[in-house]
Amino acid sequence: MVFAASDETERVPWSRLLADARNMAAAMQARGVGPGDRVAVLGTTSRTLLTAIEATWLAGAALIVLPLPVRVGSEEEFRASTRTRISLGEVSLLIADPDLLAVVAPDPDLLAVTFGVLQNESARMGEAAYERPHDDRDATAILQFTSGSTSDPKGVVIPQRCLTDNVDALAERAPLDADDDVMVSWLPQYHDMGLVANTSYAMLYGAEYVLAPPQRFVASPGAWLEWISTFGGTWSLAPNFGFSVAARLLERSATLDLSSCRTIGSGSEPVDAAVMDAFAVAGARHGLNADALCAAYGMAEATVCISFPYRGSGFTTDIVDGSVLEHERRAVSVATDDPAARRMARCGPPVRGMELRIVDPETGTAVADRVLGEIEIRGPSVVPGYFRRPDATAAAFRAGGWLRTGDLGYLVDGDVVVGGRLKDVIMVGGRNVFPDDIERATQTVSGVRAGNVIAFGVRGGRKGESVVVVAEVKTDDIDRVRSDISVAVRETVGLRLEDIVLLRPGSLPKTSSGKLRRSICRARYEASELEVV
């Protein structure tokens, strides 16, 4: 594999990474880590991080990749959320970059080391020091903390059997040939698309893997396509916002060679058909074959991949009446030039072994084709549940072992089309943002009525979705409240709000029992029906 960590790239054969990982696994074992333990890693994408990931699996332990701070400066929130994950994940060993370890300052009772210390210990391990644990396909490979808000994080338990099944299922749709495929990625390892669909897949199949830290993409978004061009990339995934900036840069950039691409897929946030078109058009000048483009659908509870188009089928859409879809939950085909036309991304058929059905979310009964309902899945890649959370696990599954995805969708000729969400999660640039976290931050602002804040996502914009906050205020100091809310949300959640709407006390939509009604609030916002102060 190739680490594109800086302008200098470092090429490391998988066999070398494996040898290093065996030594590191031996060092972990010397520290008492083994099957049943959970190892958390916290660091920027590097050869050492990848070694530690592989070493954790070789030691038979479960892996938790902790998210990096959303930005320098939001240390408190980062420290709190990291400690919560460490505690809820019942971590046995934390391995971290020294500067991040200093920020987190974990409980002294926790076994915590820097990557450097563990590497030194690894270097002293002899060939024979590593002891391979007994195979256990039910042992947890990954504990993925992407579901649930900061206040209520849920760790998705991904057993080894789910990981290998899902990677094999992905390989059937979007093959990686160890001899001539080259995967290119800048996705973070704490994100399931980066860790499972990229790292695990490339590692298990031994394909060439060009890996850059996400901050390199942030610093120069155009670099993503240059890596594809330079290294002859054939396989790459990104969230919609990555395609959006790449399309614009491709329009103007010096000529690249993207003719090597066989699979270039958009996933982990709603796929915007206009963005995919723009990317295809701009890419054509650089030799991009439009059939390589595709949209996929997945989530951590399915290990990662739920549906993926067959290679070479290209990006396709279903054109429906957007208004009917939204208000009547039916996908009615219309002509492309119909004023109500909305182009929905087709995310391909469910992957091998994945059963998928669309049901009425209230009753759980199957609905007809082209009726929007909740997507439910069942199969060998679907995880057993959430770590130490029988309540959340029970709520996620329906009788018969069907997992409720919380996503709305419909089927067209066997392809999955995702058309909305039942759950309140907001998807910003591939990141799941929970309204609770934004609402909690907003309530810390003086002048905001506690318990009277609603946050929701609105469609559109380059981030995919943008966040709007609606709050009741008990002060006339509107400008100060507005500015404080914006700072509080940025400091704790790391996002700029699209809009802040302040209302008079008593005007926020609630149920008769006083529960906040987010969807009604959003509908009124979009119709400009809120009575603003």
Next chain:
Amino acid sequence: MRPASVLDFDTFTQYLGDGLQLETGAFEADTRLVDDLGLDSFDLVELLTLVEELGVRFPDDVAVSIDTLGDVYREYTQRAARFNGG
């Protein structure tokens, strides 16, 4: 691509402000990207994309260290000037 000319500060910041959909306010050299303008990490990607669209790319270390509009403009003019042989 080559920039036709190096933009002046006001034109440059107006261009960034439009691209980032910021409320037009007083853009000064010491206006801080995060603390004053409230930019998040997606906005920073957008900002660097907008700069790349002018034909200028910042090295990684510059991209992570820029703090104010003045920083962005200074780095932009240094590199844009080089493109133009200036």
